[in-house]
Amino acid sequence: MNDDAAASTGPPREDGGSDVADPAETDAPRDAADVDFADLSLPQRLFVAAVQNPTRGIVIAVLFAFGFSFYVALWMAFPRVSALFSAVGVVVVLVLLGLYYLLARLLD
Numbered sequence: 001m002n003d004d005a006a007a008s009t010g011p012p013r014e015d016g017g018s019d020v021a022d023p024a025e026t027d028a029p030r031d032a033a034d035v036d037f038a039d040l041s042l043p044q045r046l047f048v049a050a051v052q053n054p055t056r057g058i059v060i061a062v063l064f065a066f067g068f069s070f071y072v073a074l075w076m077a078f079p080r081v082s083a084l085f086s087a088v089g090v091v092v093v094l095v096l097l098g099l100y101y102l103l104a105r106l107l108d
Contacts, residue, residue, distance in 0.1 A: 040048065050057030074082045 037045070037048070050060075071082070074085070
């Protein structure tokens with residue numbers, strides 16, 4: 001009998017089992033394939049989408065930069081109107097975040 005094999009298995013337990021851990025019973029982290037997409041946060045979902053299709057990620061980044069440049073131009077040309085739009089946008093975002101947290105608490 002090989003001494004290495006005897007040392008790795010250890011003496012038999014009283015219940016008939018061995019001290020060798022079953023790989024299914026370990027506390028190892030789950031594989032990436034086991035992670036459900038619904039468990040990811042929004043930034044994580046965006047990262048996964050950009051990694052899976054880099055062209056789409058670049059197009060979205062370019063469109064965001066293009067839209068932001070128009071927002072800056074609006075601020076330069078019509079500061080009062082853009083301030084009103086920004087204030088309305090902040091209020092809408094706050095209301096949506098409040099509804100999101102309220103519904104998350106009610107549904108959990």
